[in-house]
Amino acid sequence: MAEQADNLRKWARQQAGDGEGRTPGQTRLIAVGSGKGGVGKSNISLNLALALQQSGRRIALIDADLGFSNLEILLGIRAQYTLQDVFAGRVELSAAFTLAPTGLMLISGGSGTLPGAAQSGLYVTRFAQQLAAIDGQYDLIFIDFGAGFGPYSAEMMGLCDELLMITTPEPTALTDAYALVKMMSQGHALPPIRLLVNRVREQASAVEAGEKFATVCQRFLSIRVEQLGAIPEDVAVLRAVSRQSPFFLAEPNSPAARAIRSLTRAPWLAQLTEAAQSLPANDSRGIRALFDRFVKRRSEGRS
Numbered sequence: 109m110a111e112q113a114d115n116l117r118k119w120a121r122q123q124a125g126d127g128e129g130r131t132p133g134q135t136r137l138i139a140v141g142s143g144k145g146g147v148g149k150s151n152i153s154l155n156l157a158l159a160l161q162q163s164g165r166r167i168a169l170i171d172a173d174l175g176f177s178n179l180e181i182l183l184g185i186r187a188q189y190t191l192q193d194v195f196a197g198r199v200e201l202s203a204a205f206t207l208a209p210t211g212l213m214l215i216s217g218g219s220g221t222l223p224g225a226a227q228s229g230l231y232v233t234r235f236a237q238q239l240a241a242i243d244g245q246y247d248l249i250f251i252d253f254g255a256g257f258g259p260y261s262a263e264m265m266g267l268c269d270e271l272l273m274i275t276t277p278e279p280t281a282l283t284d285a286y287a288l289v290k291m292m293s294q295g296h297a298l299p300p301i302r303l304l305v306n307r308v309r310e311q312a313s314a315v316e317a318g319e320k321f322a323t324v325c326q327r328f329l330s331i332r333v334e335q336l337g338a339i340p341e342d343v344a345v346l347r348a349v350s351r352q353s354p355f356f357l358a359e360p361n362s363p364a365a366r367a368i369r370s371l372t373r374a375p376w377l378a379q380l381t382e383a384a385q386s387l388p389a390n391d392s393r394g395i396r397a398l399f400d401r402f403v404k405r406r407s408e409g410r411s
């Protein structure tokens with residue numbers, strides 16, 4: 109393990125040396141996750157990424173839902189390479205991006221195969237290394253994970269700078285979101301968790317759902333959850349999915365698009381991207397810090 113960690117450190121130094129014109133340590137990572145499936149992770153990641161891109165940030169989107177990749181479908185594109193090709197060593201992450209017509213850089217997750225427990229460690233290693241190699245190219249990378257919990261997604265989500273949890277107001281979705289946070293909290297320290305309640309019909313139900321979730325996380329896990337508010341139930345989302353054209357672009361004045369736009373003005377997000385441009389490379393956030401955390405964990409003997 110110690111030897112593996114040493115090799116990883118050497119590799120990281122080499123990467124830092126050949127990154128001409130880049131500013132290592134400054135790309136921030138937001139993991140998007142949920143307990144229950146189908147609560148809106150992919151639609152929210154995509155449209156939030158597009159909204160931030162429109163406001164001038166350099167944004168990329170990675171579909172890390174290896175079994176059931178959907179972002180390509182939501183954008184109506186076909187990617188030549190997928191994250192699975194990256195994990196299999198067939199292509200570098202930097203070369204696997206597809207430029208969507210919207211100007212967004214996307215890595216597709218591919219479909220059909222889920223990592224077994226034996227592959228998880230390798231996937232996380234490869235992910236961390238490959239992210240380190242593109243550090244500085246974007247202000248922010250959204251990583252859309254599959255629903256629920258597996259060793260690969262749990263470790264990767266835990267390594268990111270922020271965990272954006274998506275739920276609906278339904279008790280089942282909230283219970284599963286809590287179960288996910290609880291399972292993740294039994295491993296390493298978690299990144300800050302922010303909760304977004306989607307498919308909301310009445311504002312009061314979102315507030316109630318958010319407060320319930322935050323209360324149990326605080327009481328039973330001593331984890332603080334910040335409320336980000338709500339995205340309304342909106343037929344524009346359904347229409348956009350059918351047309352394979354993101355609602356933020358297709359219907360910019362729809363209630364869902366307006367909610368996404370106001371989310372981009374949230375202070376935490378502004379700070380995250382501003383920090384990406386101005387903070388020193390040794391900040392505790394960003395890809396470089398992710399890589400350091402990852403190496404530390406490996407050298408502690410966990411895989």
Ligand SMILES: Nc1ncnc2c1ncn2[C@@H]1O[C@H](COP(=O)(O)OP(=O)(O)OP(=O)(O)O)[C@@H](O)[C@H]1O
Binds near residue numbers: 152173306308364
């Ligand atoms: N705000 C909304 N208003 C109306 N419908 C919505 C909204 N958000 C999501 N949906 C519906 O829920 C479906 C699932 O959304 P999405 O694919 O984004 O969820 P997901 O959490 O990524 O799912 P999975 O767990 O399968 O990856 C969409 O196809 C759409 O029909």
Ligand SMILES: [Mg+2]
Binds near residue numbers: 178
């Ligand atoms: Mg999805």
